[in-house]
Structure formats: structure tokens, C-alpha cells
Amino acid sequence: xxxxxxxxxxxxxxxxxxxxxxxxxxxxxxxxxxxxxxxxxxxxxxxxxxxxxxxxxxxxxxxxxxxxxxxxxxxxxxxxxxxxxxxxxxxxxxxxxxxxxxxxxxxxxxxxxxxxxxxxxxxxxxxxxxxxxxxxxxxxxxxxxxxxxxxxxxxxxxxxxxxxxxxxxxxxxxxxxxxxxxxxxxxxxxxxxxxxxxxxxxxxxxxxxxxxxxxxxxxxxxxxxxxxxxxxxxxxxxxxxxxxxxxxxxxxxxxxxxxxxxxxxxxxxxxxxxxxxxxxxxxxxxxxxxxxxxxxxxxxxxxxxxxxxxxxxxxxxxxxxxxxxxxxxxxxxxxxxxxxxxxxxxxxxxxxxxxxxxxxxxxxxxxxxxxxxxxxxxxxxxxxxxxxxxxxxxxxxxxxxxxxxxxxxxxxxxxxxxxxxxxxxxxxxxxxxxxxxxxxxxxxxxxxxxxxxxxxxxxxxxxxxxxxxxxxxxxxxxxxxxxxxxxxxxxxxxxxxxxxxxxxxxxxxxxxxxxxxxxxxxxxxxxxxxxxxxxxxxxxxxxxxxxxxxxxxxxxxxxxxxxxxxxxxxxxxxxxxxxxxxxxxxxxxxxxxxxxxxxxxxxxxxxxxxxxxxxxxxxxxxxxxxxxxxxxxxxxxxxxxxxxxxxxxxxxxxxxxxxxxxxxxxxxxxxxxxxxxxxxxxxxxxxxxxxxxxxxxxxxxxxxxxxxxxxxxxxxxxxxxxxxxxxxxxxxxxxxxxxxxxxxxxxxxxxxxxxxxxxxxxxxxxxxxxxxxxxxxxxxxxxxxxxxxxxxxxxxxxxxxxxxxxxxxxxxxxxxxxxxxxxxxxxxxxxxxxxxxxxxxxxxxxxxxxxx
RNA sequence: GCCCGGGUAGGCAAACUGGCAAAGCCCGCGUGCUUAAAACACGCUGCUCGCAAGAGCGUUGCGGGUUCGAAUCCCGCCCCGGGCACCA
Numbered sequence: 001x002x003x004x005x006x007x008x009x010x011x012x013x014x015x016x017x018x019x020x021x022x023x024x025x026x027x028x029x030x031x032x033x034x035x036x037x038x039x040x041x042x043x044x045x046x047x048x049x050x051x052x053x054x055x056x057x058x059x060x061x062x063x064x065x066x067x068x069x070x071x072x073x074x075x076x077x078x079x080x081x082x083x084x085x086x087x088x089x090x091x092x093x094x095x096x097x098x099x100x101x102x103x104x105x106x107x108x109x110x111x112x113x114x115x116x117x118x119x120x121x122x123x124x125x126x127x128x129x130x131x132x133x134x135x136x137x138x139x140x141x142x143x144x145x146x147x148x149x150x151x152x153x154x155x156x157x158x159x160x161x162x163x164x165x166x167x168x169x170x171x172x173x174x175x176x177x178x179x180x181x182x183x184x185x186x187x188x189x190x191x192x193x194x195x196x197x198x199x200x201x202x203x204x205x206x207x208x209x210x211x212x213x214x215x216x217x218x219x220x221x222x223x224x225x226x227x228x229x230x231x232x233x234x235x236x237x238x239x240x241x242x243x244x245x246x247x248x249x250x251x252x253x254x255x256x257x258x259x260x261x262x263x264x265x266x267x268x269x270x271x272x273x274x275x276x277x278x279x280x281x282x283x284x285x286x287x288x289x290x291x292x293x294x295x296x297x298x299x300x301x302x303x304x305x306x307x308x309x310x311x312x313x314x315x316x317x318x319x320x321x322x323x324x325x326x327x328x329x330x331x332x333x334x335x336x337x338x339x340x341x342x343x344x345x346x347x348x349x350x351x352x353x354x355x356x357x358x359x360x361x362x363x364x365x366x367x368x369x370x371x372x373x374x375x376x377x378x379x380x381x382x383x384x385x386x387x388x389x390x391x392x393x394x395x396x397x398x399x400x401x402x403x404x405x406x407x408x409x410x411x412x413x414x415x416x417x418x419x420x421x422x423x424x425x426x427x428x429x430x431x432x433x434x435x436x437x438x439x440x441x442x443x444x445x446x447x448x449x450x451x452x453x454x455x456x457x458x459x460x461x462x463x464x465x466x467x468x469x470x471x472x473x474x475x476x477x478x479x480x481x482x483x484x485x486x487x488x489x490x491x492x493x494x495x496x497x498x499x500x501x502x503x504x505x506x507x508x509x510x511x512x513x514x515x516x517x518x519x520x521x522x523x524x525x526x527x528x529x530x531x532x533x534x535x536x537x538x539x540x541x542x543x544x545x546x547x548x549x550x551x552x553x554x555x556x557x558x559x560x561x562x563x564x565x566x567x568x569x570x571x572x573x574x575x576x577x578x579x580x581x582x583x584x585x586x587x588x589x590x591x592x593x594x595x596x597x598x599x600x601x602x603x604x605x606x607x608x609x610x611x612x613x614x615x616x617x618x619x620x621x622x623x624x625x626x627x628x629x630x631x632x633x634x635x636x637x638x639x640x641x642x643x644x645x646x647x648x649x650x651x652x653x654x655x656x657x658x659x660x661x662x663x664x665x666x667x668x669x670x671x672x673x674x675x676x677x678x679x680x681x682x683x684x685x686x687x688x689x690x691x692x693x694x695x696x697x698x699x700x701x702x703x704x705x706x707x708x709x710x711x712x713x714x715x716x717x718x719x720x721x722x723x724x725x726x727x728x729x730x731x732x733x734x735x736x737x738x739x740x741x742x743x744x745x746x747x748x749x750x751x752x753x754x755x756x757x758x759x760x761x762x763x764x765x766x767x768x769x770x771x772x773x774x775x776x777x778x779x780x781x782x783x784x785x786x787x788x789x790x791x792x793x794x795x796x797x798x799x800x801x802x803x804x805x806x807x808x809x810x811x812x813x814x815x816x817x818x819x820x821x822x823x824x825x826x827x828x829x830x831x832x833x834x835x836x837x838x839x840x841x842x843x844x845x846x847x848x849x850x851x852x
Numbered sequence: 853g854c855c856c857g858g859g860u861a862g863g864c865a866a867a868c869u870g871g872c873a874a875a876g877c878c879c880g881c882g883u884g885c886u887u888a889a890a891a892c893a894c895g896c897u898g899c900u901c902g903c904a905a906g907a908g909c910g911u912u913g914c915g916g917g918u919u920c921g922a923a924u925c926c927c928g929c930c931c932c933g934g935g936c937a938c939c940a
Binding site: 227 | 921940
């Protein structure tokens with residue numbers, strides 16, 4: 001008998017799949033298209049090609065490939081493509097360091113990824129391969145940008161950005177670490193610059209309602225997106241500053257507490273600050289505060305510790321509900337980019353306002369009473385003898401230590417007194433609305449997507465700036481606007497593209513006059529927001545995709561990837577899909593109907609990183625144990641949505657199991673005769689029947705594990721059990737035609753079931769026994785007659801403790817089961833001299849006798 | 853602080869609607885094969901008694917509760933991981 005030689009087997013099958021283009025699928029209308037089969041789009045998140053693939057990639061593609069194989073054999077026509085998210089910062093940073101063009105390193109990396117994916121035997125349709133940095137791809141990224149631009153879904157506006165004064169560049173948020181530049185360590189500043197945005201906020205509501213169209217997404221991913229979108233219902237209420245003739249609308253989720261507003265606060269970035277302070281004598285103090293706030297890093301401002309800071313503005317606004325003049329402040333706990341950048345402060349019912357009021361000794365007026373502690377706050381406060389806070393708490397007649405944020409009966413609120421705060425909410429909003437002082441409003445935390453980057457290695461924005469015509473779109477027939485080559489990749493306050501003068505200086509497509517190209521490039525998330533559509537028609541040079549192809553394949557039936565993309569990539573893609581459908585380019589509202597988020601693999605409990613030196617290179621393991629063992633191990637480590645700790649012993653364990661299956665095949669081929677035909681399950685008995693039943697149990701178990709959220713680890717263990725059972729009974733089965741047939745069936749079944757994880761070995765073993773290609777065979781179905789047996793083990797308990805086990809016929813009556821139980825050896829011992837007070841019978845399972 | 857996950861033998865884990873806790877894999881120990889080792893095959897692997905068959909006991913982070921019966925349901929905590937964090 002030979003040995004299990006994975007590399008030989010893997011090379012052989014990979015050559016077959018490659019030369020026969022096994023995993024390629026045609027589009028509708030193309031030769032070979034089979035419209036009798038339902039489609040399934042199985043997609044793993046495309047990799048960013050940097051260096052070589054790591055274990056996270058291996059896990060993602062091993063999981064995705066198992067799903068693709070399973071669906072194919074269930075009769076689906078599966079599209080399973082691959083590409084590369086090839087623009088991006090790491091390649092560019094490397095270029096800045098080495099002077100080598102980012103294309104060179106990216107291309108080398110793509111080749112390495114491609115080589116390894118093939119060595120893993122992933123069943124990909126290579127005819128649809130793409131790279132986002134390829135002009136044939138980004139031509140259409142630009143084309144799509146122009147469609148958004150035409151509809152005002154892409155626009156240009158002034159925006160605060162993170163600026164590194166040393167590197168003279170704008171930084172992406174991810175490049176700012178604790179308020180400092182990731183590369184040089186300088187303190188990052190905030191600057192206002194003209195930037196490009198996608199109007200994702202106009203899809204906020206639909207991004208929320210779209211969750212109802214999804215079949216299966218991890219709940220926490222949906223929650224994270226919900227929180228990110230951050231929809232709040234409330235009211236917009238206008239506070240007027242009569243002296244300056246200025247209106248200040250504010251957003252509040254608690255219009256019921258309007259009578260409790262005792263002051264008014266603006267964000268330091270609020271555009272009217274200087275005008276408000278002018279002529280009050282507070283100008284200098286205000287200016288100093290605003291400057292300090294601008295200098296403070298976002299982190300410092302967000303830090304929840306320390307007292308609230310702020311400065312009085314020396315003016316008042318009128319509370320529209322009661323005409324009261326309340327003082328205005330500027331404070332950095334108010335954010336310019338949420339709501340209107342101003343708020344009414346209700347210290348009695350908002351903790352932050354309460355903190356501010358306490359620090360600045362401002363009145364705290366309760367307007368909602370806490371039904372649980374009616375009027376006993378003062379007593380509670382005096383009970384504490386802790387620190388020097390008593391003095392502050394004592395100020396203000398009805399102050400509390402904390403804001404009460406719940407509901408309750410209204411007080412101090414004029415004619416709304418006595419109403420429940422929830423009723424008051426509605427009543428006050430209606431009243432404001434009829435008086436023109438406010439209206440019901442919805443506010444979102446989500447902001448528009450800033451897509452421009454002052455970077456080289458990205459997709460150029462196809463816009464030209466003309467002195468006469470303004471911002472002009474590059475006509476479709478002039479696309480792509482190709483990324484020109486440069487020598488110096490270092491950013492100098494604007495994109496390195498700005499230095500390429502013969503590229504920048506161009507003609508206005510509208511008037512023919514001199515014009516300058518937009519030098520910013522796009523965020524790489526734009527590239528990856530539509531790649532799943534390009535796969536469907538990857539070589540179309542008339543359009544980004546054909547409608548027929550998109551209508552046939554979309555949506556993605558199963559998307560697989562890491563949770564790190566839970567918000568940005570998935571939200572952006574959902575936005576693109578909805579916007580493109582609205583434009584008539586698509587007919588789906590949600591791109592990814594099912595999402596599977598894989599867990600992270602660790603080593604010795606720690607996240608893998610180059611600096612820790614605990615990385616695992618898939619290539620090393622594939623070289624040592626073969627792709628099948630490495631992939632199977634990853635799927636066997638534990639539930640794939642959870643993480644797992646990588647151990648070399650574990651890989652060896654799955655290798656041993658695969659080798660054991662291979663040896664079983666060798667022996668079965670040598671010792672049994674083919675062609676006996678499938679045994680009659682009714683005729684089989686003893687070990688033969690038991691093994692056959694085990695095979696069908698494994699089919700049933702593996703199938704259910706696939707359907708139940710990809711519980712691959714238990715599916716694989718079922719195959720291990722089947723193989724173990726075959727080893728246990730094999731010597732007694734060889735030699736009879738029935739025994740031979742059952743051994744062949746059991747071995748082929750194990751091969752068939754392990755195929756989605758170990759495709760090479762699965763093919764090899766199946767072919768050796770059945771003479772057939774396993775991927776062309778339908779996924780096996782269990783024979784119900786073999787899943788059930790006519791007897792079962794009846795567990796007998798006394799007082800909930802197991803005392804005996806009896807074989808009983810299926811369908812035995814409850815009375816009979818009770819009789820059997822009472823008569824059993826183990827039970828009688830425990831019934832001695834005691835009285836049975838209760839009998840519990842669960843048919844088919846157990847009997848419990850309660851005694852005293 | 854808030855919102856999600858999770859805590860089960862030495863490690864990873866299983867247990868589908870409350871019904872024999874611990875399948876499978878790893879580690880460890882033993883037996884066979886072997887001159888020997890590796891590989892392989894078989895067995896053991898919660899505790900106690902027993903040569904053994906077997907018997908008894910215990911057990912799912914901690915403390916309560918519901919139930920004939922709880923890893924599973926309820927209440928109160930502790931620990932680990934992740935996300936969000938002045939969002940008016």
C-alpha cells in the first residue's frame with residue numbers, strides 16, 4: 001500500500017480543473033448556458049493584494065469554496081469569481097519609501113495571490129478575474145462616478161479634513177493614530193478644504209428599511225450599521241436671538257422637556273460664533289476658547305473625563321415655548337457635525353447638560369417628575385458626606401445629583417403639567433408646528449461619504465475645472481482618465497498628480513478653453529462598492545455590465561468576509577446598489593442577501609502580526625501538509641463565525657484523518673470487487689447495516705450542518721465518525737458481496753462529504769471507487785429508512801438521575817414503557833421501600849420516576 | 853458607561869424545541885506491529901472503589917430561582933473578547 005501524497009493528488013486535480021475550465025460558467029445567451037438550473041452567486045470579499053495571502057484569506061476562501069461546492073452539487077449554477085482590490089495606501093507608502101512604482105509591487109502581489117489561490121484548489125471562475133487598478137476596470141468606476149455626479153449624488157464642498165503639517169498632506173482617518181500622523185508622528189491639524197462627497201445621507205432611511213429585505217445577516221453587523229446610521233426622531237425647534245436678528249434651529253429628541261431649557265449651547269466650529277460674541281466684551285475669551293478647541297485632537301475632546309468646559313457668549317436667545325431669555329454659551333461638548341451644531345440645554349433631564357450646569361452654576365429646572373421618587377431628592381443628597389460636591393448640589397432649589405432621563409408626569413410646563421411626558425411630546429410638537437416655531441424632525445448620525453483623497457495610487461476623479469464653465473464632467477467617450485506615471489510619490493499638500501503639468505493642463509470639454517484636471521483620486525472603497533457587478537460581465541467594453549447578466553446573477557446569494565468590513569464596505573456597497581437601481585442600471589435593492597462573517601484566527605491566543613512574529617504563512621502549511629489538510633483544518637477548528645487558535649498539532653490531526661481515509665480507499669479498492677451494485681438496505685444486517693446506516697446518518701448530519709449556518713466543524717467530525725466506523729467493522733465485511741458493497745459505499749460517501757473541504761482528496765477517493773467525478777454527482781441524500789431504527793435506548797431515571805438503560809421498540813406505549821422501567825434492575829434498587837409520587841414519560845426517550 | 857458575542861475535561865469543541873453532559877480532534881498514557889524508533893492499528897483518558905465485569909459519586913464561570921428534570925429558561929453578579937462612545 002502506498003502513502004497519502006497530497007501534492008501529487010492536488011497537482012493532478014488542479015491540472016484537470018484548469019485545462020477543462022471546470023468552474024467557469026457562461027452568462028445567459030452564451031454557449032453552454034443552462035437555464036434549467038437555478039443560479040447561486042457565491043462571493044468572498046476580494047483581497048487587497050499585499051505581499052502574500054495570510055491565514056485570514058485562506059479561511060475566507062476555504063469557507064466560500066465549501067459553500068460554492070455544496071451549492072453546485074445541490075443543482076445550482078454557481079458563479080464564484082475572484083479579483084483584487086488593487087489601489088490603496090500600503091502600496092503607495094511603499095512607493096514613497098522605495099521610489100518603485102506602486103503598480104510593480106501590486107502586480108507582483110497579485111501574481112502571488114493568484115498562484116496561491118490555484119495551489120489551494122479554490123473552485124474559481126478565472127475568466128472573470130479583475131483588478132481595480134486596471135484601466136479597463138477603473139474606466140467604469142469613473143463612468144459610475146459621473147452618473148452619481150449627474151444626479152447630484154456626488155458633489156464638491158468645503159470640509160474639515162485631517163492635515164499633517166510635516167508631510168504636507170491630507171490624511172485618511174485611518175492614518176491618524178491618537179491624533180498624530182501615522183507616518184511621521186506630527187500632531188494632526190484640522191483644515192477646511194474642497195472635497196468630493198457622495199450623498200449617502202439621502203439614502204439613510206432606505207439603508208435602514210433595506211435590512212428587511214435581507215435573509216440572513218449576522219445580527220451584530222446589522223446593529224453596527226444601525227448605530228452608524230444613527231436615526232433619531234425628535235423635533236426641530238427655533239430659538240431666536242432678537243438682538244442680532246438671528247434664528248437658531250436646534251434638534252432635540254425630547255421636545256417634551258422644552259420648558260426645562262435653561263441655557264443654550266453652540267459648537268466651537270459654529271459659523272456665527274464670532275458675530276454673536278462681537279460687541280459683548282467676551283470676544284477675546286471666546287476666540288481663545290474656539291482656537292483651543294480647534295487645536296485639541298478629536299480624541300482629547302471625546303474623552304469623557306474631566307468637567308465640561310465652555311465660555312459664555314454674553315447674549316441670550318428666546319425659548320419659543322415660554323418666551324424666556326436664556327444665556328448662550330460655546331462649549332466643545334456640542335458637535336458641529338451633528339444636528340445643527342447648537343442645542344437647547346435641559347440640565348434636569350440630560351446628563352451632559354447637567355454636568356455643564358453644575359460646573360457653571362446654572363439653574364436646573366425639573367419638568368418631568370420621576371414617578372419612582374416623588375419629591376425626595378433633597379433628602380438623598382444630604383445623606384452623603386463624601387467630598388466637596390455638596391455645595392454645588394445645594395445650589396438650585398430642585399437640583400438632583402443626576403439628570404432624570406426617563407418618562408413621567410410633567411411639571412413646571414404651563415398647560416402641559418400633569419400630562420405624561422410622552423403625551424406632552426406629541427402635544428408640544430403639534431403646538432410648535434401650528435405656531436411655526438418648530439416641527440417634527442428626524443436626524444441622522446450618518447454623514448456624507450468623503451471620497452476624495454490627495455493621493456496618487458487611486459482612481460482619478462473624471463472632472464475638469466474650467467475658469468469659464470466651472471466643474472465639468474469628462475465626457476464618457478474620453479474615459480478612462482488614465483492615471484499618469486510619476487517619479488515622485490511623496491505628497492506635497494496635494495496629490496502627486498498635481499505635479500504632472502501636461503496631464504493636469506487640458507482642454508475644457510465644454511468650451512474648449514484651458515482647464516485643469518481634478519488631481520484628487522477616489523477612496524478605494526469606491527472601487528470595491530461595485531466590483532461584484534463587474535464580475536458578471538467582466539469583459540464588456542460598452543458598459544460596466546450588461547443588464548441581462550446583472551438581472552440574472554444578482555443579488556449575491558452568499559457573501560463571505562471578515563467583520564472588519566461590517567460598516568464601511570458593506571454600507572457603501574448597499575448605497576451603490578440602491579442608487580444604481582434608482583438610475584435604472586440594476587434591479588436589486590440589496591446586493592448581498594446573505595452575509596457570513598468569519599471569525600479571526602489567532603496564534604497562542606494573540607492576533608497575528610508581523611511585529612509579534614506570530615504569523616502563519618498558508619504557503620508553508622500547504623507545502624508541508626497539502627492544501628486539503630490545511631483547508632480542512634481551518635474548517636474544523638470550530639464554528640467558522642467564531643475565531644480559533646491555530647496549532648500545528650491541529651493541522652497534523654486533520655492530515656492524519658485525510659491519510660486515514662486515503663488508506664481506507666486503498667484497502668477497499670484492493671479487497672473488494674466493483675459492480676456489486678448498491679446493497680438492499682432491508683437485506684443488509686448486522687455490521688453491514690450498521691455501517692450503511694452510519695453513512696446515511698453522516699449524509700444527513702453534514703447536510704443539516706451546511707444548512708444550519710455552515711457548521712463545518714461538526715460536518716467534518718461526522719465524516720470522521722463514518723471513517724472510524726468503517727475501520728471498526730471492515731475486516732468482518734470484506735469478502736461477501738454485501739459487505740464489499742457497503743464498504744465501497746461508505747468510503748465513497750466519506751469522499752463525497754469531505755469534498756467541499758478537501759476537494760482534491762475527495763475527487764481522488766471518489767474516482768477510485770466510483771470511477772466518476774464527484775463534483776458532477778449530486779449531493780447525496782439520506783435514505784429515511786436507514787436514519788430510523790426500530791429500537792431505541794430508553795433512559796430510565798429515578799429522581800432525575802440515570803439509573804438504567806433499556807432497549808425498547810419504537811412505538812411502545814407509555815404504559816408499557818413505565819412497566820419496563822419499573823422492572824429494570826437498576827431502577828428496582830432505587831425504588832426499595834420508597835413510594836413513587838410521579839411518573840414522567842417522554843416517548844422515544846426516557847422515563848423519570850419521582851420517589852420519596 | 854452602553855450594545856453585541858463568549859465562559860463546558862489538560863486544550864479546541866459537541867449537545868437541533870429543557871430529557872443519558874462531553875460526539876469529534878489535539879495533548880497525555882498504554883497495548884500490538886517493529887531489533888528499535890517513526891508511521892500505523894487498537895485501547896484508556898472527571899473522581900473513588902475494583903484485576904475485571906461493574907458499582908458509587910461529582911460535574912457546564914459564581915449565587916439564587918422555575919421544573920419531575922436546567923449547559924439550555926428567569927433574576928442578580930464575576931471574568932474574557934469585540935463594537936460604539938459627549939450623537940442633543
